Amino acid sequence: MVWINALLQGVLLGGLYALFAAGLSLMFGVMRFVNIAHGDFIVVAAYLMMTSVLIAGVNPFVGIGLVVVIMAAAGYLGQRFLLNRVLGKDILPPILVTFGLSIILQNALLEIFSADSRRVQTGWLETASISLNDVVALGLLPILMFVAALAVLALLQWIFYHTALGRLLRATSDDAEIVPLMGGNNAHIFALATMLASGVVAVAGVLLAMKTNFDPTAGPARLLFAFEAVIIGGLGNIWGTLAGGIVLGVAQTIGAQIDTGYQVLAGHLAFLAVLVLRPRGLFPKTIG
């Protein structure tokens, strides 16, 4: 029964990992651009949430909205005025620039908030749980976080497949060079993609802040989980990303069930196994 408990906890954790992965996948899908600072953006969102709720005393729900708006706006401006300048045929400049951003963000957070671990307290939610039997109990907060992740992924799916913006983003992902021939401005479209990805990053950061302790150096590990979830799920597939997140989450909780020290290792092993057995991921994009 403890294994079923671990499995269910892993599934719930997978929702958060899917959110980590979705933003990364979206930016790579549209711009073929790997954002090395992705994990640090998640941590920045977590600190923004902490600052608005704990320091500025903003209502947590308003805080979430605020973080999403700030991150989305920063994402648009950062892409339009910084990252677009290094996009091109050579993939190295964007990697170097975002690597630099990662270092800058970590040190800025360290300077402002110190190296102490932080967490956004959620009051009674932290201990509330639904008991299925004597052994299996699911925390209400993880369940809500999983539902929130599903809602964000469903919203992304809807935007991608039922709106003019989604159509434009998919077209840009297919063949960015000729999109201007249809009247699309690539600099603006790329910035919109990053804006959308940053909105998802904001929600991921807020959930991270409520779920666990974080500190200024927590970003790179989140980037790694995001990468693993994307690769496990298969690039360019939103529900595949969710599956990737869940596989990673389940591997980690099963690993932790064996021995606490195996948690992260088990996730990496699951990732390596998928790389060996299905290098294109569990649900690769079938078209294009």
Place this chain on the structure above:
Amino acid sequence: MTQPLLEVRGLTAFYGDFQALFEIGFSVAEDETVAIIGANGAGKSTFLRVLTGLHASVGQDIVFSGSQIAGISADRVHKRGIAMVPEGRRLFPSLSVEENLLIGASGGRDGPWTLDAVYDLFPDLTSKRRNPGTALSGGQQQMVAIGRALMSNPKLLLCDEISLGLAPKIIKDIYAAVPRIHDLGTSIVVVEQDVGQALAVADRIYCFQEGRVSLTGTPETLTRADIAKAYFGIDEEEAA
């Protein structure tokens, strides 16, 4: 003669150090169909890419509809009313036929070309509207590519090698659409390697050779020998 819809003077373009176009002069009148012929590598496609803003030119004199468009970005050229059917069709694989058409309308102008008008022009596409664009036959893909360009209601439609790789019957069907496009007020430039097709459809012909305009004229006035010389750079009689 009235003010041409498009007038190009002294247009020069490079790929790195390689000069692809030399002092090109070119014009298209309102309601005119102009064909550009020439061998591979003559600079035809580069010329279209320069007109659409996809490739930078050196000569800064491209006047379209009374205003200078040299040096402006491709999306802004599109908004001014120039649309292109790119070589190789280049449909978006992850978009359905209808989505490919709708993409063409983004940022375009109002006018007679709507989804219904495109389906009316190319009835074959009606039953395929939900299919991925790239799951169609070559001819149908070309129809989507033309429809996608028309959806922006362009004043000028540039078609790059629309007959390339298609069966003669399909080419005939596609070229049958040209007069109807024309009738709805769009001028057309076709880049074509098939000289017979170009002569059949065009009001005027430009022949490109090694980045230069080697010949211009109307299909009625150009002789086969003129064209052969301008196309290949050799005199037919000498060659014989």
